[in-house]
Amino acid sequence: MTKKHVAVLMGGFSSERPVSLASGKPCADALEAEGYRVTRIDVGRDVSSVLAELKPDVAFNALHGPFGEDGTIQGILEYLGIPYTHSGVLASALAMNKEQAKKIAKAAGIPVAESKVLNRFKIGSKHPMKPPYVVKPVNEGSSFGVVIVKEDQSHPPQVIGSTEWRYGDMVMVERYVHGRELTCAVMGDVALGVTEIIPVGHSFYDYDSKYVAGGSKHECPAKISPNIYQKIQTLALKAHQAIGCRGVSRSDFRYDDRHSPNGEVVWLEVNTQPGMTPTSLVPEIAAHAGHSFGELLSWMVEDATCLR
Helix, strand or coil: CCCCEEEEEECCCCCCHHHHHHHHHHHHHHHHHCCCEEEEEECCCCHHHHHHHHCCCEEEECCCCCCCCCCHHHHHHHHHCCCECCCCHHHHHHHHCHHHHHHHHHHCCCCECCEEEEEHHHCCCCCCCCCCEEEEECCCCCCCCCEEECCCCCCCCHHHHCCCCCCCCEEEEEECCCCEEEEEEEECCEEEEEEEEEECCCCCCCHHHHHCCCCEEEECCCCCCHHHHHHHHHHHHHHHHHHCCCCEEEEEEEEECCCCCCCEEEEEEEECCCCCCCCCHHHHHHHHCCCCHHHHHHHHHHHCECCC
16 A cells, blocks of 8 residues: 655744754655655745645645744645644644743633733833733744743843844733743643653753754653642643644643742643654654654654644
8 A cells, every 4th residue: 555645844934944954854755755756845935835736635734933833835835735744723822822822721711821912112210010920922932032031130121122032022921930941741642651851051941942953851761759740641631622722732831849849830831833853752752652753753744634
C-alpha cells in the first residue's frame, strides 16, 4: 500500500522562522524514513497556490508563531480541503492569544496566575502590578519578548515602550510564580509524561535555553511526587480539551514547592504547535512513553483531518 504524500510546511515569515525550519527538517527526514512521500515547503505568502497545485494528501504543519499557529494557515488548509496535523482554526487562534486561552482555562477550573492585558505605551514609569511580575506579548511564542521584573526593580523595563520592541502593542502583565518549570504533552486524548525544565546558564526558559544545545536540562520524567505528577497530567488534558486542541499539544506549568510538598501548581499556556527540534520536549516525552520520533510523526499524519 502506497503511503501518503505529505507536504511539510516550515519556515514562514514570523519571528519564529528559524525555529520552524529547525523543526521542519527533522520531521521531513523522519517521515521519509517511515516511507511517506514528502515535499518540503518553505512557506511564503503564495502558499495557497503552491498547495493547490501540489495537492498533497496531508499537510504536516511545522510552522511556529503568527500565521502558522494562530488559525491562519489552518483556515487556508480548510478552504483547500487538505487534511492537516495539530489543532484547528478556533483552537489555534484561542491558544495563541494568551488572554483568551487563560479565560477559558480559568473557566474550566484550571489554576492560572493573576494577570492584566495593557497597551505597552500605557505602562510608563509606574509598575502596573506589584513586582515580581512577567511581561509577555499576547500573541508570540518561543519566549520572544518575555521580560521578568524582579522585586527590587524600581520601575518597569524601558524596552517595553521603546522602538526596539517588535512584538505588538498589547502585552500581558502576569504575576511571577516562583518555583519549577514543568511541562506535559498530550497526544490525542492521552496525557503523556511530565518533564521538568532546568535552564542552564539562563535565568528562565528563554529562547536560547529552548533552542541552543546545552541551554537547558530536561528531567523526564520529572522528579516530583506522584500526586503532583498526576495533577499536572490531568490539568494538561483538561486544557487541551477545554480549548479544543487536536493531535499533539503541550501545556506549560510553574510549580512552587518552596513551602510545602503540595505547593502551588499554575498553568501558563498551551502550545498547539510544540517544537520538533532535536532539543524539543515533545519528542523526548513521547519517547519516554514508548513512541519513537518516527512513530509519533506517523501517528500525527494518520490523525490529520479537516474541520479540526
